[in-house]
Amino acid sequence: MLMNKIKNEITYCPIGFIKTPFDTSEGMPIQSSFTQAKGAIFLRKEFQKALKGLENFSHIYLLYHFDKARSMKLQVKPFLSEEMLGIFAVRAPNRPNSIGISIVRLKQISAKNDFIEIQFEGADMLNGTPLLDIKPYVMDFDSQTDVRNGWYDSRDIEINQSDNRFTKD
Amino acid sequence: MLMNKIKNEITYCPIGFIKTPFDTSEGMPIQSSFTQAKGAIFLRKEFQKALKGLENFSHIYLLYHFDKARSMKLQVKPFLSEEMLGIFAVRAPNRPNSIGISIVRLKQISAKNDFIEIQFEGADMLNGTPLLDIKPYVMDFDSQTDVRNGWYDSRDIEINQSDNRFTKD
Numbered sequence: 001m002l003m004n005k006i007k008n009e010i011t012y013c014p015i016g017f018i019k020t021p022f023d024t025s026e027g028m029p030i031q032s033s034f035t036q037a038k039g040a041i042f043l044r045k046e047f048q049k050a051l052k053g054l055e056n057f058s059h060i061y062l063l064y065h066f067d068k069a070r071s072m073k074l075q076v077k078p079f080l081s082e083e084m085l086g087i088f089a090v091r092a093p094n095r096p097n098s099i100g101i102s103i104v105r106l107k108q109i110s111a112k113n114d115f116i117e118i119q120f121e122g123a124d125m126l127n128g129t130p131l132l133d134i135k136p137y138v139m140d141f142d143s144q145t146d147v148r149n150g151w152y153d154s155r156d157i158e159i160n161q162s163d164n165r166f167t168k169d
Numbered sequence: 170m171l172m173n174k175i176k177n178e179i180t181y182c183p184i185g186f187i188k189t190p191f192d193t194s195e196g197m198p199i200q201s202s203f204t205q206a207k208g209a210i211f212l213r214k215e216f217q218k219a220l221k222g223l224e225n226f227s228h229i230y231l232l233y234h235f236d237k238a239r240s241m242k243l244q245v246k247p248f249l250s251e252e253m254l255g256i257f258a259v260r261a262p263n264r265p266n267s268i269g270i271s272i273v274r275l276k277q278i279s280a281k282n283d284f285i286e287i288q289f290e291g292a293d294m295l296n297g298t299p300l301l302d303i304k305p306y307v308m309d310f311d312s313q314t315d316v317r318n319g320w321y322d323s324r325d326i327e328i329n330q331s332d333n334r335f336t337k338d
Contacts, residue, residue: 008182008183008299009180009181009182010180010181010182010183010234010299010301011178011179011180011181012178012179012180012181012266012268013177013178013179013265013266014177014179015265015266031309031310032310033309033310033311033313047243047257047265049243049244049255050243050244050255050256050257050258050265051255051257051258052244052253052254052255052258053252053254053255053258053259053319053320054255054257054258054319055319056317056319056320057258057317057318057319058313058315058316058317058318059313059316061270063232063266063268063270065179074216074218074219075218075219075221083222084221085221085222086218086219086220086221086222086223087219088216088219088220088223088302088303088304088305089219089220089221089222089223089226089305090222090305091304091305091307091310095302096182096184096216096219096302097181097182097184097232097301097302099181099232099268099301099302101230101232101270101304103310103311103313130177130179132179132266132268133257133264133265133266133268134257135257135260135270136257136258136259136260136318136319136321137313137316137318138260138318138321139313139316139318140200140202140318140321141200141201141202141260141272142202142272142311142312142313143311143312143313143316144202144227144228144272144306144308144311144312146227147227147228147306147308147312148225148226148227149226149227149305149306149307149308149309150222150223150224150225150226150305151222151225152305152307152309
């Protein structure tokens with residue numbers, strides 16, 4: 001029955017890559033909301049028309065592939081907790097499907113010769129990360145109220161920079 | 170140079186699928202924040218440990234593959250606008266990489282014989298949709314302020330139910 005669907009593999013092809021100041025994960029911001037670090041998307045030129053209207057959004061989702069993630073773990077200690085937690089309860093990259101999401105502040109879109117450059121603020125990913133998708137952030141869809149943040153509400157570590165526990169670099 | 174990275178394909182395998190009341194897109198909610206429709210994740214049993222700590226979050230991201238999306242379009246008219254807009258400026262499924270995200274309200278996690286059932290509220294996807302990832306929604310990471318919502322702020326259509334313009338069903 002339906003459970004059979006989950007055997008099918010799904011293949012994606014990056015639409016570009018993300019340039020950031022972080023060639024290794026040591027010292028990289030752990031979350032985009034904790035940093036003003038600048039990054040830039042190098043988007044394939046063929047997608048120029050697909051950006052129409054994006055320039056008027058202040059915030060965008062980037063969906064990308066954690067290509068430097070270490071092998072999948074069912075549980076890890078995230079940066080902000082001493083507790084072992086399920087990988088679906090944290091945002092670490094060592095996931096069954098290593099898709100990352102960051103909400104970043106859109107700064108500028110410029111067409112170059114061979115690609116489109118999209119500058120943003122809030123870079124929390126490694127330089128060269130393959131980009132899968134861009135979506136607009138819409139308050140009415142994405143900003144939630146009455147939120148319980150689970151373990152994060154009683155987090156016992158306060159850091160905002162990464163180390164290499166989750167990545168091979 | 171780096172632009173070569175984008176030629177590499179990336180392959181994911183669903184972690185389960187999503188059961189919803191919507192076998193076709195006609196009448197399906199267009200956004201999870203606009204509906205209290207109930208859905209359930211049927212998660213592969215091998216990921217039971219990966220859920221530890223998730224139960225204390227009120228909201229979770231579901232990342233899934235729009236397996237019924239029509240072919241990719243660079244521009245579309247979204248449900249809420251009469252204007253043709255870039256696919257990266259809207260949330261429609263006909264994307265270069267057809268990944269959907271929904272933020273849903275977590276209700277209950279129960280281990281069954283052959284799978285884990287995760288009940289949620291805010292179903293806005295088709296029944297049987299292959300699930301790629303679950304992430305916790307964290308206010309400090311995900312709730313943005315000073316947001317400009319682009320075309321959405323001057324949207325000229327008010328509906329909250331889908332039709333089949335974007336999907337084959």
